[in-house]
Amino acid sequence: xxxxxxxxxxxxEANNQVVNIKAPPGxxxxxxxxxxxxxxxxxxxxxxxxxxEKNLSIGFLGTNGxxxxxxxxxxxxxxxxDGAASIVCNRGHVNTRFFRQINASRSEFRGGNLSALDxxxxxxxxxxxxxxxxxxxxxxxxxGLGVSAAIGSSQLAQTEATDRTINGFSFQPDVILxxxxxxxxxxxxxxxxxxxxxxxxxxxxxxxxxxxxxSYTGGSSVELRAGIGTDMIFKRASASGxxxxxTVSAGSGxxxxxxxxxGFVVRTTLGAQAVATYxxxxxxxxxxxPHATGYFFTPSGTGDTFxxxxxxxxxxxxxxxxxxxxxxxxxxxxxxxxxxxxxxVGPDDPNTFIIGTGTITTTxxxxxxxxxxxxxxxxxxxxxxxxxxxxxxxxxxxxxxxTTSATLTANASINVTAGNYHIKRNGHYSVFFGDQNGAGDxxxxxxxxxxxxxxxxxxxxxxxxxxxxxxxxxxGRPGFTVNYASANANRLSWYLAIGAExxxxxxxxxxx
Numbered sequence: 001x002x003x004x005x006x007x008x009x010x011x012x013e014a015n016n017q018v019v020n021i022k023a024p025p026g027x028x029x030x031x032x033x034x035x036x037x038x039x040x041x042x043x044x045x046x047x048x049x050x051x052x053e054k055n056l057s058i059g060f061l062g063t064n065g066x067x068x069x070x071x072x073x074x075x076x077x078x079x080x081x082d083g084a085a086s087i088v089c090n091r092g093h094v095n096t097r098f099f100r101q102i103n104a105s106r107s108e109f110r111g112g113n114l115s116a117l118d119x120x121x122x123x124x125x126x127x128x129x130x131x132x133x134x135x136x137x138x139x140x141x142x143x144g145l146g147v148s149a150a151i152g153s154s155q156l157a158q159t160e161a162t163d164r165t166i167n168g169f170s171f172q173p174d175v176i177l178x179x180x181x182x183x184x185x186x187x188x189x190x191x192x193x194x195x196x197x198x199x200x201x202x203x204x205x206x207x208x209x210x211x212x213x214x215s216y217t218g219g220s221s222v223e224l225r226a227g228i229g230t231d232m233i234f235k236r237a238s239a240s241g242x243x244x245x246x247t248v249s250a251g252s253g254x255x256x257x258x259x260x261x262x263g264f265v266v267r268t269t270l271g272a273q274a275v276a277t278y279x280x281x282x283x284x285x286x287x288x289x290p291h292a293t294g295y296f297f298t299p300s301g302t303g304d305t306f307x308x309x310x311x312x313x314x315x316x317x318x319x320x321x322x323x324x325x326x327x328x329x330x331x332x333x334x335x336x337x338x339x340x341x342x343x344x345v346g347p348d349d350p351n352t353f354i355i356g357t358g359t360i361t362t363t364x365x366x367x368x369x370x371x372x373x374x375x376x377x378x379x380x381x382x383x384x385x386x387x388x389x390x391x392x393x394x395x396x397x398x399x400x401x402x403t404t405s406a407t408l409t410a411n412a413s414i415n416v417t418a419g420n421y422h423i424k425r426n427g428h429y430s431v432f433f434g435d436q437n438g439a440g441d442x443x444x445x446x447x448x449x450x451x452x453x454x455x456x457x458x459x460x461x462x463x464x465x466x467x468x469x470x471x472x473x474x475x476g477r478p479g480f481t482v483n484y485a486s487a488n489a490n491r492l493s494w495y496l497a498i499g500a501e502x503x504x505x506x507x508x509x510x511x512x
Contacts, residue, residue, distance in 0.1 A: 300487060
């Protein structure tokens, strides 16, 4: 199995523009992708507090995994209105997009419609013209040899302890990623609490684990909940009750109760569902490499913390909140304000050079990069570094205007005339999203990070960082290291770690 982690920035793409997203060289046999999207207009490693509507969506794309596979796409989305005394929240489920942006009245102004899966990436049609709000995508691709995947959507059974069976796959899943927002029916968007549940289940180790962020609509002050727990993968919360274990109104949902040879079983957990049409989305994965799911707490001091997985990971993905107790939906300001979703790859993938498509021309008197036969929209994103064919640095990209035009943060450092080039991409990204708890007006914020894929932010009059951690490049040890630049003890994260591809399989993959 191979895992690729990419960032895609969408700003200048026109309505109905077809965009081709490519994985790094050597990646083949794409089977599915996780896409976490946020609307942010302030750029990399900064916090957007200005945009009037803050949007977050988590989607899956791939095939359905049944006898006759077909391309599929699903996403869950939430939005909050910034600066409102009576906060307006929305949530929804979409089966015609893998990401979506909506305004306060739930009208779509940006989305991605999957066109086709390729061996080394995917193509999608951009929905919506360029706007002042940039869409940032964190993309995790799953492919390579020995991997099977299926994505889909179903509904939780309404009665507690009642099962929903998902079957018909051509494989037995090892891992399931899932999302849930408590929206009635498929392909609907409604006004209501902004609930986003994102979790993982494993056939081994910890079976279910989730993260939850929840903002309640219509209140005179913003009411939030956030937490991480191991009792289910699909989690629902409401404004009443935050006990441990939570009351029915505070925490019913669904857990992966059983893995079958051709699917899995979801059991309604901790109380009946309000309606029988709550839709959940999933991606089921099977692969030969070792994997582990788990959770860990932040330390009381700064510096390195090593999390032992028992094998060398090639990828770690997960989520972080400010909660200090497992399974409790915290309501105090520091703990519920924000949530961060992150992904990191290694040891071979981070900061590797990618051969660019086509040729480029640059001059030292200009920050413009002009391409010929290039695919800048699919291959580049702001923050990527540009090098010539001899690996001499040219600059760092600040914007991508078209498939053949991009801009650097400063004038090019060297002249290149119709030359080949390399791109150097970061291997760690994060998406963060939140609001100010208990405030008279909503003070929503969001953003995307590169150097700190482990950021958790909070508000307390002004937006600050509750704690900040960076992944140390995965270095061949049996686990992963987080370096904390700032610390706030006992804050929680969950993770899914996937082992490195065996050396003989890497050789086999290169020869094909």
